[in-house]
Amino acid sequence: MMDIFLNITSSLFLLIGSFLCLSGGIGILRFPDFFTRMHAVGVSDTLASAMILIGLMLQVPDAIVIVKLVMILLMTLLISPTASHALAKAAIHNGITHKIGKTGESDKELSSNP
Amino acid sequence: MLIAATIAILVVMIMAITRAIIGPTLYDRILAVNMFGTKTVLLISLLGFVMGRPEFLDIAIVYALINFIGVIGVLRYSDSAVFKDDSKQKEL
Amino acid sequence: MKDLFAVIMLTGIYSLLSASFFVAMDAVDVAFTEAAVGAGVSTLLMLVAITITGRSENPARHKPFLALAVVIVTGSLLIYGTLDMPHFGSSLAPIHQHVTPRYINDSMQEIGVPNIVTSVLASYRAFDTFGEVVVIFTAGIGVLALLMVVRRPEDIEKINFLNESMHEKHLILRIVTKTLIPFIMLFALYVQFHGDFGPGGGFQAGVIFAAAIFLYTMVFGMATARRVINQSFIRILAAVGVLLYGSVGVVSMLNGKEFFDYSALASDPVAGQHLGILLIELGVGCTVTAVMVIIFFNFADRKEKSQHNENKGS
Numbered sequence: 001m002m003d004i005f006l007n008i009t010s011s012l013f014l015l016i017g018s019f020l021c022l023s024g025g026i027g028i029l030r031f032p033d034f035f036t037r038m039h040a041v042g043v044s045d046t047l048a049s050a051m052i053l054i055g056l057m058l059q060v061p062d063a064i065v066i067v068k069l070v071m072i073l074l075m076t077l078l079i080s081p082t083a084s085h086a087l088a089k090a091a092i093h094n095g096i097t098h099k100i101g102k103t104g105e106s107d108k109e110l111s112s113n114p
Numbered sequence: 115m116l117i118a119a120t121i122a123i124l125v126v127m128i129m130a131i132t133r134a135i136i137g138p139t140l141y142d143r144i145l146a147v148n149m150f151g152t153k154t155v156l157l158i159s160l161l162g163f164v165m166g167r168p169e170f171l172d173i174a175i176v177y178a179l180i181n182f183i184g185v186i187g188v189l190r191y192s193d194s195a196v197f198k199d200d201s202k203q204k205e206l
Numbered sequence: 207m208k209d210l211f212a213v214i215m216l217t218g219i220y221s222l223l224s225a226s227f228f229v230a231m232d233a234v235d236v237a238f239t240e241a242a243v244g245a246g247v248s249t250l251l252m253l254v255a256i257t258i259t260g261r262s263e264n265p266a267r268h269k270p271f272l273a274l275a276v277v278i279v280t281g282s283l284l285i286y287g288t289l290d291m292p293h294f295g296s297s298l299a300p301i302h303q304h305v306t307p308r309y310i311n312d313s314m315q316e317i318g319v320p321n322i323v324t325s326v327l328a329s330y331r332a333f334d335t336f337g338e339v340v341v342i343f344t345a346g347i348g349v350l351a352l353l354m355v356v357r358r359p360e361d362i363e364k365i366n367f368l369n370e371s372m373h374e375k376h377l378i379l380r381i382v383t384k385t386l387i388p389f390i391m392l393f394a395l396y397v398q399f400h401g402d403f404g405p406g407g408g409f410q411a412g413v414i415f416a417a418a419i420f421l422y423t424m425v426f427g428m429a430t431a432r433r434v435i436n437q438s439f440i441r442i443l444a445a446v447g448v449l450l451y452g453s454v455g456v457v458s459m460l461n462g463k464e465f466f467d468y469s470a471l472a473s474d475p476v477a478g479q480h481l482g483i484l485l486i487e488l489g490v491g492c493t494v495t496a497v498m499v500i501i502f503f504n505f506a507d508r509k510e511k512s513q514h515n516e517n518k519g520s
Contacts, residue, residue, distance in 0.1 A: 011115040018122035021153070025126035028133050028149065034141055037133075041149045052119060052156055056163060068171040072159065072178060075389075076152070079182045082382045083148055089376075090189050091141045131219075147215065154222060161229060169404050170229065172397065173238050176414060177225075179390055180246035183421050184218065186379070190424045191253040192211065 006058050013055030020048035033099040034091060042084035049076045120160045127153050144188055151181030210256050210263060218249040234405040235323045242413045247498060250420055254505040318476040319402040319483065327407065328483040332466040335486070336451055339493050343448050346497035350441070353504040376425070383425045390418040398491050402480075408487040412494025419499050428506050440496050440503075447493030454485050 027040025053073045057066055127150055134146035155178045162170030221244030228237035309326060317325045327335055398411030423431040454466070461470035468482030469475035 014115050014119045018119045021126050021156075022122055024149070025129035028146065029129055034139060034145075037142065038145055041145055045149060045152050049152060049156055053159070055119075056159060059163065060168075062168075065168045065171065068168075068175070069159070072155065072171065072174055075175070075178055075386075076155070078382060078385070079178065080152060082378060083182055083185045085378055086186060086189055086376075087141060087145060087148070094141075096139060096141060143215070147219070150219070151222075154226070157226075158229060165232065167232070167234070169234050170237075172405055173225075173229070173234070173241055175393065176238065176397075176410075177241050177245070179386075179393075179414070180242060180417065182386075183417050183424075184246060184249055186421065186424055187250045187253055188215075191257055 010055045010058035013051050013058070017048045017051030017055060020044050020051060024048060034096055035088070035098050036100065038084060038088055038091075042081065046077060046080045049073070049080070116160060116164050120157065120164060123153050123157050123160065127157070140192065144185065148181065148185050151177065151184070155181070210259075210261055211253075214249060214252045214256065217252070218245050221245045221248065235321075235407070238405045238410050239413075242410050242417075246417055247413050247420070250417075251498075251501060251505070254502060258505060258508055316476075317479045317483075319480070321402055321404065323405075324401050324407055324483065324487075328486055329468060329479055332455075332482075332486065335490070336455070336466075339448055339451055339490055342497050343444055343493055346444055346500045349501045349504050353508055379425055383421055387418050387422055390421070391415060394418065398487060399484075401487060402483065408490030409494055411487075412491040413498065415491070415495045416498035416502075419495075420502055423502070423506070428503075432503070435499065435503075440499050444493050444496035444500065447489045447491070447496065450489035450492070451486050454482055454489070458482075 021044070024040055024044030027044065028037050031037045031040055050073060053069050053076075057069045060066055060069070130146045130150040130153065134143050134150070137143045137146060155174045158170050158174045158177065162168055162174070221240060225237050225240040225245060228240055309322060309330070313322050313325045314320070317329050319325050394411045394415040397406040397414060398408060401407035401411070419431070419435065422434070454468075454471075456465075458467050458470045459465050463470035466482075469478045471481050472478040
């Protein structure tokens with residue numbers, strides 16, 4: 001009984017994870033601007049990794065493998081947003097401006113926000 | 115179910131490579147390579163489970179770290195203004 | 207393709223793809239080393255190198271048609287020569303008839319470590335691995351001989367003072383790096399000592415440890431990294447690694463057996479093998495870490511010195 005329950009929950013997590021992954025992939029291809037693409041990748045990537053790793057954790061018999069998966073999960077949660085932050089900071093300082101959201105104000109005013 | 119997840123991740127990796135080839139600016143390409151790296155970590159973990167060898171998780175941990183260090187390295191050593199050592203300009 | 211930066215990125219992706227190949231072929235140790243070295247440290251070292259040389263390749267002065275012809279002819283002759291060999295992975299190949307069964311059958315009794323790759327690398331073919339370690343050490347010496355920058359004391363003072371002001375800009379990155387680095391070093395030690403039972407060993411552990419030091423240097427600046435890791439300490443560490451490896455062999459000789467015969471190191475032959483493998487992996491790890499750090503520091507130093515000279519002159 002416990003087995004079937006674990007199997008179904010694990011499959012559910014894997015399914016949600018793959019769906020999020022695919023939507024992130026479609027986002028990076030179809031969004032119009034660098035910053036919107038970064039939103040698509042940064043948000044969906046981390047959550048999809050978390051879902052897939054939790055789904056894998058539920059399928060496993062030994063303790064050491066669960067510990068390693070928890071480590072990968074914690075590291076991904078820490079590293080992935082930091083990398084997005086560093087990339088966005090570098091992009092703004094190098095003058096990449098955003099294309100959507102300009103409502104007629106001048107460029108200087110919009111792109112001087114850090 | 116594992117195999118379906120693996121195929122989904124492979125499809126996303128192909129999408130990331132497409133963006134890396136088309137992307138008009140340098141930062142699009144760095145973003146695509148970063149995404150490719152994160153998906154590789156997941157792919158290696160899933161492949162480890164599909165093939166029944168949990169030793170692959172060590173490779174996944176190493177690759178997650180290397181991906182992060184690589185992105186920071188590329189940002190530091192490309193022509194980006196914010197990460198350069200601009201302490202020398204204060205001397206002038 | 208003239209832009210060297212794009213070439214380096216493509217080389218990194220290529221290393222990653224070959225690491226995935228090795229994973230698909232079920233060769234875990236090799237995939238580990240390829241992921242750590244090829245996709246990580248190698249890409250970083252090449253990026254630092256192009257900060258010194260410049261981003262685009264010089265235009266070729268003549269079209270090398272003769273060289274291309276020679277390469278094509280030699281390549282096709284080599285391919286023609288291999289058509290006769292047995293197919294990839296077939297069980298009729300000589301390596302699968304004689305060499306492999308002997309290792310697979312006898313490794314557990316003679317040496318007693320579960321990971322056969324480590325036992326072949328560290329015990330059956332220890333002399334080859336000694337050669338590899340000496341080659342890495344020689345590469346480090348070569349870089350030192352060509353690129354070493356001697357620092358005068360007043361330069362160090364000035365650069366230290368100026369670098370304090372750079373740190374407020376990247377608060378998030380600094381804090382996350384400070385959290386991650388002890389974990390990476392601990393993981394490197396885990397890989398080093400766990401090489402007997404799972405994928406790992408000295409080479410991979412050395413590379414991961416060096417990657418932690420690279421991260422620290424890139425985020426906090428060269429001057430702070432120099433204060434943390436002394437010049438002379440890192441050179442001594444490189445030499446100590448090779449010496450440790452060699453002295454294990456010499457001690458075996460002094461105890462009456464051949465060079466690198468580990469059963470002479472303890473009363474029980476299998477315990478001797480374990481001790482020998484532990485010590486030489488430690489030596490390999492030390493040397494690999496130290497040489498990677500030497501190469502990186504020297505490349506980055508040269509760039510700083512040229513920037514410093516430019517600013518002084520202008």
